[in-house]
Amino acid sequence: MPELPEVEVVKRSLKKKIQNLRIKKVKINDSNLRYKIKSEEISKLIGKKIKKIERRSKFLIFKIDKKLSMLVHLGMTGKFFFINKNSQKFKTSFYYDMKKKDEKHDRVIFFLQNKQKLIYNDVRKFGFIKFYNPSKYYQNLHFKNLGPEPLSNECNFNYFKKYLKGRNRNIKDVLMDQKCISGLGNIYVNEVLFLSGIKPTRKVSKLNDAELKNILKNIKKVLKNAIRMGGSSIKNFSSDDGKKGIFQQHFKVYGKKGERCSNTDCNTKLVRIVISNRATFFCKNCQK
DNA sequence: TTCTTTGTTCCGGA
């Protein structure tokens, strides 16, 4: 699922492919994504250049001009494809299996200059495409409550400690909360807590400074590592060459219920519990 | 048919 690292990788890939290209036409195959796409809004893109592509948390921002930015959230299964002038298809995300024929889920097609195309494909339609005025960035519903970027200097021990003061939630829910730190999702929170040796149900009021520092350190480590792997796994291959380049994620706990803990000298079976309606995986022996 | 998956928003109670 696209969390911060995946979205960052998509951003870097899109930047290489479509930055500074002009939009000639937009075809909406299905306007009913998470939010309805209004054709009068999307028509404002016609004739404009995609000047810059940025990421904030799990949101992609396509900067068009002073009054217009396009906001894209990939939801669970959102992804982009780029088709070049020789009709070669490129994926822009590493968690997607190119072998699957799912062109029926191509929701929006952006026709670019030189007969190039950008396709937004989304099987489950939990993603969305919206437009906003960048001068009102801080008032935007999606941005105004976001905590700091986890890889920024702003996301440091002092901030974390201050945020947690007076709170008594469990650590997993806090890390999932975008108001605390923005960009983490279920998968990476599970991994971070495993690496930190912290049980997901621990109350934040019971965590000491060393544990908090360790959690922060591991957040940065896990995200950086995932971006690095994602970045290096993006191969420019065409759809009929889909076998190679499929990136194998290797998580230590996520989705591994019943498997043995990977820590040296620990052979404990990993367990799955549910916290706030989310699958949670951990090692009872290593996470306290 | 039911269950599972996810990020985000909204709402009620403390």
Add this chain to the structure above:
DNA sequence: GTCCGGAACAAAGA
């Protein structure tokens, strides 16, 4: 007003 947990929502594959 703030905090927190739970529910709702979207769609589709197994």
